[in-house]
Amino acid sequence: xxxILEVQNLTKNYGxxxxxxxxxxxxxxxxxxxxxGPNGAGKTTTIxxxxxxxxxxxxxxxxxxHSVTKQPxxxxxxxxxxxxxxxxYEDLSARENLTFWGQMYGLSGASLKNRVEEVLGQIGLVDxxxxxxxxxxxxxxxxxxxGVGLLHKPKxxxxxxxxxxxDPQSRRAILDTVKDLNKQGMTVLYTTHYMxxxxxxxxxxxxxxxxxxxxxxxxxxxTKQVGETETLILHIGENEDPEAxxxxxxxxxxxxxxxxxxxxxxxxxxxxxxxxxxxxxxxNERGIKIHSIDIREPNLEAVFLHLTGRALRD
Amino acid sequence: xxxxxxxxxxxxxxxxxxRAALIFMLLAPxxxxxxxxxxxxxxxxxxxSGISDIPVVIVxxxxxxxxxxxxxxxxxxxxxxxxxxxxxxSPEAARRQVDExxxxxxxxxxxxxxxxxxxQQEDFANGDSExxxxxxxxxxxxxxxxxxxxxxxxxxxxxxxxxSLSGQTSILQMVISGRITPEQAEAAGExxxxxxxxxxxxxxxxxxxxxxTADGEEIKFDVLAFxxxxxxxxxxxxxxxxxxxxxxxxxxxxxxPRLLVSxxxxxxxxxxxxxxxxxxxxxxxxxLIGTTSLxxxxxxxxxxGVIVLxxxxxxxxxxxxxxxxxxxxxxxxxxxxxxxxxLIFGILGGSFISLDQMPPLVQTISxxxxxxxxxxxxxxxxxxxxxxxxxxxxxxxxxxxxxxxxVSVIVFGRKNLAQK
Ligand SMILES: Nc1ncnc2c1ncn2[C@@H]1O[C@H](COP(=O)(O)OP(=O)(O)O)[C@@H](O)[C@H]1O
Ligand SMILES: [Mg+2]
Numbered sequence: 068x069x070x071i072l073e074v075q076n077l078t079k080n081y082g083x084x085x086x087x088x089x090x091x092x093x094x095x096x097x098x099x100x101x102x103x104g105p106n107g108a109g110k111t112t113t114i115x116x117x118x119x120x121x122x123x124x125x126x127x128x129x130x131x132x133h134s135v136t137k138q139p140x141x142x143x144x145x146x147x148x149x150x151x152x153x154x155x156y157e158d159l160s161a162r163e164n165l166t167f168w169g170q171m172y173g174l175s176g177a178s179l180k181n182r183v184e185e186v187l188g189q190i191g192l193v194d195x196x197x198x199x200x201x202x203x204x205x206x207x208x209x210x211x212x213x214g215v216g217l218l219h220k221p222k223x224x225x226x227x228x229x230x231x232x233x234d235p236q237s238r239r240a241i242l243d244t245v246k247d248l249n250k251q252g253m254t255v256l257y258t259t260h261y262m263x264x265x266x267x268x269x270x271x272x273x274x275x276x277x278x279x280x281x282x283x284x285x286x287x288x289x290t291k292q293v294g295e296t297e298t299l300i301l302h303i304g305e306n307e308d309p310e311a312x313x314x315x316x317x318x319x320x321x322x323x324x325x326x327x328x329x330x331x332x333x334x335x336x337x338x339x340x341x342x343x344x345x346x347x348x349x350x351n352e353r354g355i356k357i358h359s360i361d362i363r364e365p366n367l368e369a370v371f372l373h374l375t376g377r378a379l380r381d
Numbered sequence: 382x383x384x385x386x387x388x389x390x391x392x393x394x395x396x397x398x399x400r401a402a403l404i405f406m407l408l409a410p411x412x413x414x415x416x417x418x419x420x421x422x423x424x425x426x427x428x429x430s431g432i433s434d435i436p437v438v439i440v441x442x443x444x445x446x447x448x449x450x451x452x453x454x455x456x457x458x459x460x461x462x463x464x465x466x467x468x469x470x471s472p473e474a475a476r477r478q479v480d481e482x483x484x485x486x487x488x489x490x491x492x493x494x495x496x497x498x499x500x501q502q503e504d505f506a507n508g509d510s511e512x513x514x515x516x517x518x519x520x521x522x523x524x525x526x527x528x529x530x531x532x533x534x535x536x537x538x539x540x541x542x543x544x545s546l547s548g549q550t551s552i553l554q555m556v557i558s559g560r561i562t563p564e565q566a567e568a569a570g571e572x573x574x575x576x577x578x579x580x581x582x583x584x585x586x587x588x589x590x591x592x593x594t595a596d597g598e599e600i601k602f603d604v605l606a607f608x609x610x611x612x613x614x615x616x617x618x619x620x621x622x623x624x625x626x627x628x629x630x631x632x633x634x635x636x637x638p639r640l641l642v643s644x645x646x647x648x649x650x651x652x653x654x655x656x657x658x659x660x661x662x663x664x665x666x667x668x669l670i671g672t673t674s675l676x677x678x679x680x681x682x683x684x685x686g687v688i689v690l691x692x693x694x695x696x697x698x699x700x701x702x703x704x705x706x707x708x709x710x711x712x713x714x715x716x717x718x719x720x721x722x723x724l725i726f727g728i729l730g731g732s733f734i735s736l737d738q739m740p741p742l743v744q745t746i747s748x749x750x751x752x753x754x755x756x757x758x759x760x761x762x763x764x765x766x767x768x769x770x771x772x773x774x775x776x777x778x779x780x781x782x783x784x785x786x787x788v789s790v791i792v793f794g795r796k797n798l799a800q801k
Contacts, residue, residue, distance in 0.1 A: 118642040143644040154635030156391070158398045170387050171643040199398075215639070 071096045071223050071254050073116070079112050079278075086112045088278040089126060094256060096225075099249050101265040104119035104275035105379055110258040111151055113275070114227045117256070118148045126370075129258055131222055146173075147221030150316040151228045151258075153212050154176045156203035161192050161211050164200060167219060172219040176343040184217055190214040191240070206237030210296060213244065223254045230264065242267060262367045262379055274371060275368045281374050290365040293373045299334040299346060316323065326378040333378070384645050388653025389660050390626060396620070396661045405619045406665045410612040417608045428633040433464040434483040435526040439473045441468065445495020451488075451515075451537055463529065470741060476518050483739070485526035489516040490536065498541065522744055523737040525760050533763035605679045607756075611732035614752040617695065617724050620665050621702025622719025624658030629712040651793070655786075658702050661693035668794035673706040682762030689768055689775065690758045697751035697778035700727075700785025706759070707792035754778050 079087040087109040094100040102110050115121040117128055119139040127134055128363045133141035155164050174182060185224045186195045190210040191280045202209055202369060222360045226245065230238045245268055259265055265272050266286060274282040274289070279303040280298055282289055303309060307328040316325040316334055321342050324335040350357050396402050420593045429739040439455060441448045467484075467748045475487035497513040517534055519527035631637040631654075640650050670687060673679045705722065709715040727733065729743065730752020736744055747753040758774035 105468040115638075120638055120642050140644055140646075143642055146642075148639070148642045150635055150639060152635050156395060156636060158395050159391075163394075167391050168389070168639075168643070171384060171640060171645050218461060 070094065070095050072128065072130050072256070073191045074117070077113065077116055077123050077128055078125045079109075079116055079121060080124045080226075086278050086303045087116070090273075090278075090280040090284045091126075092273050092280060093284055094254060094295075096222075096254055097249070097252065099245065099254070099255045099257060099268050101269040101272045102256065102275050103260070103262065103265040103272050104258075105260050105377075108260075108275045109278040110260075110275060111227055112254070112278075114148070114225050115202070116256060118146060118225055119143055124146075132261055147216035147219065147224045149224070149226045149229055151231065153208050154178040155200055155208065155215070157209055158182040160197050160199055161187065161203075161286050162196040165214055174219065177356070178248055186217055189217065189244070190232060206233045209233055209237060209241065213241065219362050221268075222252070223256065224248065224257060224259045226258070226260055230259070230261070244298070246250050248346065260379060262371070265367055272365070272367065274373055275376065276371075282370060286367065289367060289370045293365045293369050294337075296335050296337055296365050296369060296373075297339040298363040298366065298369050299336065299339055299343070300331040300363060301334070301346070301350070302358040303330050303350075304356050304358065305330055309355075311375045312350060312355055314351070316346060319349070320346045324372050324376070326372060333368070333372075335372060340379075382649075383651045383674050385652040385656055388640075389458045389656030390649065392624065392654065392657025393664060395621065395627070396657075397664075402620075402623055405616060405623070406661075407668060409619075410616040410669055411672060414605065414609045414612045414677075418676050418677065421608070435463060435523075435529060436465045437466050437486050437488065437530050438469045438478050439488045440470060440472050440475045440492070441490045442472075442492040443494035444492070444536045445499070446732075447495035447541070448490040448497055451490060451534075454533065455488075456536060460533070463535070472516075479518050479520045480647075482520060482522055482741070485520050485523040486530040487516075487518040488530070489518065491516070522741060525735055525757070525766070526733075526737045528757075528760050528764050528766075529626050533617040535765055602674065603679065603763065605673070605677055606681070607671070607735070607760060609673045609677075609679055610681075610756055610759035611665055611727075611730070611752070612696065614698075614730060615723060615727035615732045617662050617666060617698050618701065618723040618752070620662045620717065621658055621695075621698045622705050622715055622722065624654070624661055624699070625702040625706030625709075626712045626715040626719065628654050629705050629709065629715060655699060655703060658697055658699050662698060663691060664727045666691045666695060667725050680763065681759070682765065683767040684773055686762045686768040687759075690762065690771060692757060693775050693782070694758070696750055696756035696782040697754070697785075699753065700782040700789070703789035704785050704792070707789040719738065726752050729753065731756050748777070749781075751778055751781060754781070 072092040074093065075091050076089045077087060077091070078085070078089045088227060090109075090113065092100075102113065104110055116123045117135060119128065119135050119142050127136055129135070129271065129313065130142045131145040133145065135142050156167070159167065162183060165186055166179065168195070169179045169183055184193075187196050192207060192210060192214075195203070196365060200211055203211070209229060213226070216224060216226075229245075230241050233241075242264065244256060245257065252275060255268075257264075257268055269286070271283070271285050272289060273280050297368070303312075307330075309330070309332050313325045313327050315324055316332070319334050319342055321338065322334055323337070324333075326333050333340065334346060343360070346360075347357065369378055391517070421601075437455065439452055441452050443449075454460065455464055469478075469487070471796070472487075472489045475484075478484045479487045491513045494513045494515065515538075517531060519531065521527075524610055525784065628637070628651075631640075637650070643645065667688075670681055670691070674681060700720065702719075705718050706715055709718055722791060729747040730736075730750040731739075731747065732752060736753060736756075739747070754774040754777045758771050761770050761774075
């Protein structure tokens with residue numbers, strides 16, 4: 068399959084601050100490609116350059132054969148952009164928002180009308196289409212925000228963290244929508260800091276951190292880099308202090324890495340069964356109650372940890 | 382072009398759906414007009430207006446009835462509060478009084494005025510009698526007051542023309558006094574009308590003849606004709622800064638960047654925003670004019686003149702809205718600068734106190750406001766003027782708007798629209 072997107076040495080400095088440091092990758096037609104990285108990694112900046120909003124400091128990218136710097140109008144016609152933050156008119160209804168944005172993409176007349184109704188159905192808001200969107204829930208607004216990006220049936224869709232800050236049900240719906248769109252032939256560039264989303268959706272993943280693309284490939288290819296490891300996930304009580312425990316875990320022989328996110332401690336090891344006893348003992352010594360323990364195969368979280376020494380969510 | 386239009390329409394929709402904006406755009410100017418109308422007694426019929434005791438000097442060199450009739454009108458009971466007439470003897474001295482800003486206008490009734498209107502027996506024989514023109518020497522520093530004096534003159538002339546007031550009484554008096562026969566009177570009346578219609582337009586004369594029928598009401602200046610446009614213009618400044626603010630709001634709410642990644646170029650987007658401000662302002666003005674006409678029986682004057690004046694006034698004001706937006710960084714800044722400018726321009730532009738009553742320096746400064754120019758225009762229209770009399774305010778407002786647009790674009794150019 069041909070590449071619909073090719074990025075070469077793309078760089079963006081905000082003043083002196085390098086937000087994106089010369090990244091290169093490509094996306095094949097029909098793929099879902101995820102850019103996975105923590106907050107501040109440079110995902111939105113990358114999307115902004117690819118969607119012609121910001122001029123790159125250096126480097127270039129082509130989309131469907133058009134250069135983002137030299138042929139911005141062609142690029143804009145080829146892409147749909149779903150920005151990370153809602154970008155809608157709160158005092159217009161869902162139907163009015165979609166109609167206006169459809170017009171901005173050059174749709175008009177009956178084809179505009181039909182397309183708006185089609186998208187309203189796709190995002191499940193036909194019943195509420197007449198209400199001003201300021202009366203909507205966060206999840207509903209997100210769906211309108213997505214709908215706007217689909218109106219002109221773009222070849223390549225950019226979705227910048229579309230599930231941030233919404234309820235699990237809406238999140239499920241959005242992930243299913245992405246898969247549906249992809250089945251219908253749309254290529255998707257999806258950014259997220261949720262490992263599970265990247266794992267569920269992507270054909271290939273690029274891991275981005277501090278403006279650098281530190282790994283790229285299919286999930287299998289990426290997890291192979293970590294070697295043969297397993298991850299123990301310990302769920303502990305809300306009132307417990309996990310930090311001291313993490314330090315103690317790092318002292319256990321065979322523990323490669325230990326980290327804490329919220330009330331979960333993740334421990335990476337070559338063999339889960341070899342360290343399990345020691346882990347439970349250390350927790351007991353400190354009187355910390357473990358609610359449950361999961362053992363996981365190597366995943367993207369482990370890859371990130373392996374490459375950066377930090378957890379994805381911080 | 383189409384996208385520019387669509388963006389503008391979208392903005393009008395949004396403005397009229399914003400309750401806070403509606404209060405400032407429509408309710409506030411309407412209530413203030415109503416309130417000030419009540420305070421000045423417009424609705425109780427006591428008729429005292431914001432403008433009173435306009436000083437005017439009249440030099441009557443005519444020895445006939447007509448000259449005296451005009452002097453009598455200025456000294457009449459009905460105009461006692463509005464004008465403060467003084468009789469002079471020398472035209473030169475009268476003009477000097479205007480130049481020195483002692484009076485709002487000088488009216489010079491030349492010798493032979495009556496005779497030129499009501500030709501005597503021997504004049505008919507001669508055949509070629511010219512209408513002698515009344516000269517009005519207006520004080521440019523007091524445009525409103527001078528406008529009122531001019532309207533009184535207009536009214537006088539139109540009544541002569543129709544023989545409804547002075548003409549008729551004079552002729553009647555002449556008939557009674559036995560100076561002309563009733564048969565001659567009819568001919569004299571007709572002749573009078575013809576002479577006046579044939580009189581060539583003359584700028585120094587500054588008298589435009591009303592061809593409309595005088596309804597025989599006493600000459601009165603409706604104070605609302607001054608208050609209503611003043612308030613509407615003041616809150617027009619709110620609307621343009623609201624519109625300017627929406628550019629920055631769209632930037633922070635992400636719809637502007639979203640527009641920029643759609644196949645719409647920056648010129649179309651900015652053009653659409655400006656068009657939206659313009660449309661919103663024009664809609665606001667026309668709604669206010671409509672409601673005050675209907676509810677207060679306020680006569681704004683010549684419809685074409687009103688519409689053209691509204692459009693150029695909104696154009697000038699939109700220029701200010703763009704400049705404020707180009708200079709400000711955040712929507713909140715536009716809001717506070719906009720409110721300040723609205724008040725300052727309101728005061729400077731004569732929304733509260735007639736500009737005639739302000740010191741010359743303030744009057745000069747007031748010319749940077751669209752309010753002052755537009756208010757002049759609305760006063761002219763309310764006093765019976767038409768589009769043809771509006772060339773000065775229209776030129777001024779168009780020039781103002783154009784300059785401000787160019788400056789705003791230059792300032793805007795330095796800022797990246799895409800940057801949050
Ligand atoms: N307009 C900007 N000006 C200056 N710094 C910025 C700007 N936008 C983002 N940054 C910085 O650039 C880095 C990357 O940001 P961003 O691309 O938004 O990351 P992500 O989307 O992965 O969370 C962050 O450190 C952020 O603070
Ligand atoms: Mg981001």
